[in-house]
Amino acid sequence: MEPIGYRTPSPGRLDATFAALADPTRRAILDRLASGEASVSELAEPFAMSQPAISKHLKVLERAGLISRGRDAQRRPRRLEAAPLAEATGWLEHYRQFWEENYQALDALLEDLKAREARPSTSRKRKKQP
Amino acid sequence: MEPIGYRTPSPGRLDATFAALADPTRRAILDRLASGEASVSELAEPFAMSQPAISKHLKVLERAGLISRGRDAQRRPRRLEAAPLAEATGWLEHYRQFWEENYQALDALLEDLKAREARPSTSRKRKKQP
DNA sequence: GCTTTATATAACCAGAAGGTCATGGAACCC
DNA sequence: GGGTTCCATGACCTTCTGGTTATATAAAGC
Numbered sequence: 192m193e194p195i196g197y198r199t200p201s202p203g204r205l206d207a208t209f210a211a212l213a214d215p216t217r218r219a220i221l222d223r224l225a226s227g228e229a230s231v232s233e234l235a236e237p238f239a240m241s242q243p244a245i246s247k248h249l250k251v252l253e254r255a256g257l258i259s260r261g262r263d264a265q266r267r268p269r270r271l272e273a274a275p276l277a278e279a280t281g282w283l284e285h286y287r288q289f290w291e292e293n294y295q296a297l298d299a300l301l302e303d304l305k306a307r308e309a310r311p312s313t314s315r316k317r318k319k320q321p
Numbered sequence: 322m323e324p325i326g327y328r329t330p331s332p333g334r335l336d337a338t339f340a341a342l343a344d345p346t347r348r349a350i351l352d353r354l355a356s357g358e359a360s361v362s363e364l365a366e367p368f369a370m371s372q373p374a375i376s377k378h379l380k381v382l383e384r385a386g387l388i389s390r391g392r393d394a395q396r397r398p399r400r401l402e403a404a405p406l407a408e409a410t411g412w413l414e415h416y417r418q419f420w421e422e423n424y425q426a427l428d429a430l431l432e433d434l435k436a437r438e439a440r441p442s443t444s445r446k447r448k449k450q451p
Numbered sequence: 452g453c454t455t456t457a458t459a460t461a462a463c464c465a466g467a468a469g470g471t472c473a474t475g476g477a478a479c480c481c
Numbered sequence: 482g483g484g485t486t487c488c489a490t491g492a493c494c495t496t497c498t499g500g501t502t503a504t505a506t507a508a509a510g511c
Binding site for chain 1: 332335336339340342343344345348351352355401403404406407409410412413414415416417419420421
């Protein structure tokens with residue numbers, strides 16, 4: 192069972208990704224970056240926390256590959272890098288069958304989508320729902 | 322954007338879930354439990370680690386709600402509890418658009434599926450691009 | 452009842468995590 | 482060139498983590 196987009200990442204990378212996601216401040220930072228890049232001070236603003244603390248969080252996110260650093264004058268704007276999130280999601284997809292009621296229907300739909308991506312002009316017939 | 326099955330969990334629960342997943346031993350334990358319940362000694366067997374260390378890992382998983390404890394004579398078999406995995410996946414789904422090439426097609430399909438589950442004979446309305 | 456099996460718990464330890472304050476350094480502004 | 486802004490880094494502290502060994506508890510077997 193290999194869901195779309197899943198290639199097994201190195202265990203260490205998953206370690207770093209999940210560890211980075213285990214902190215609410217860091218998740219909030221990622222949420223913020225989902226709406227576009229932002230400078231360190233912009234990222235720090237919502238939190239009742241010193242700027243060095245935010246810099247530490249950013250370093251954790253960066254070492255996990257979840258963000259990258261740009262440069263604009265004195266600013267070092269951060270950007271979201273979604274690849275590790277995709278890997279983490281991929282790992283979790285293995286367990287989808289354990290909570291998804293209609294897992295098989297969903298899986299069929301995903302397979303269908305994949306098939307249509309591969310040959311775009313193919314008929315749009317749907318797989319039967321089991 | 323609310324993917325299938327997503328209800329925002331308490332932040333603390335996501336903390337605990339992601340923290341639990343950040344360790345390769347614990348992920349391996351979950352992988353093992355995905356193929357059925359297992360006793361502590363069965364779970365410990367593959368690892369070059371003492372039994373108390375495994376018990377500690379199990380406690381972390383249990384406090385995150387990822388496993389539950391049964392009883393069978395002296396054994397205390399563990400079972401996978403997937404709800405927190407669903408919550409974690411739900412959080413990650415927010416970011417799917419950042420790595421998924423055909424995010425829109427997938428999203429449409431998921432919406433479609435949801436609609437068909439709710440009212441099986443209804444027309445297929447599509448979401449507008451954001 | 453004593454022994455064995457299965458698991459939990461306590462005490463301990465090293466290192467990592469997450470915060471603080473103070474300082475350093477680079478790029479802009481006047 | 483001197484101040485200001487933005488960010489990084491160092492030194493420090495406390496708490497959490499992940500492991501150890503040794504011991505306790507609980508049920509089963511003989």
